[in-house]
Amino acid sequence: MINFDEIAIRAYKNDPMPEYPSQPEQLAYLSMRALYNDFRKGNVDKDQAQQERNQIKCAYEDAIKQEKTDMADRRRLDDLRVKLATVSKEMVLSSSPLCKRAIKIIDNRN
Numbered sequence: 001m002i003n004f005d006e007i008a009i010r011a012y013k014n015d016p017m018p019e020y021p022s023q024p025e026q027l028a029y030l031s032m033r034a035l036y037n038d039f040r041k042g043n044v045d046k047d048q049a050q051q052e053r054n055q056i057k058c059a060y061e062d063a064i065k066q067e068k069t070d071m072a073d074r075r076r077l078d079d080l081r082v083k084l085a086t087v088s089k090e091m092v093l094s095s096s097p098l099c100k101r102a103i104k105i106i107d108n109r110n
Helices: 004-013 023-041 046-093 097-106
Strands: none
Touching: 004 023, 004 046, 023 046, 046 097
């Protein structure tokens, strides 16, 4: 992830967006570029621009935290799928009615 200040500097200079940006990076870049352009045109004063910059930065940081949380959740789910796959084969081959019922539930065939 790119830090917010680097995104803001690129937007200020109208440098191109980073290659393959995440959604939070893209939104922060486009928001900051629009804010700088509005400031240059005189559509917003310095106080309003600073307030909006802080709002954009907070939203960016929140989105990055959420993205990291979501990624950790997906990793945990992937790990669970792998572990479950190894057990499910044994459950399918088992003669236990409870195992067969559990597999139907896991496979969403109940």
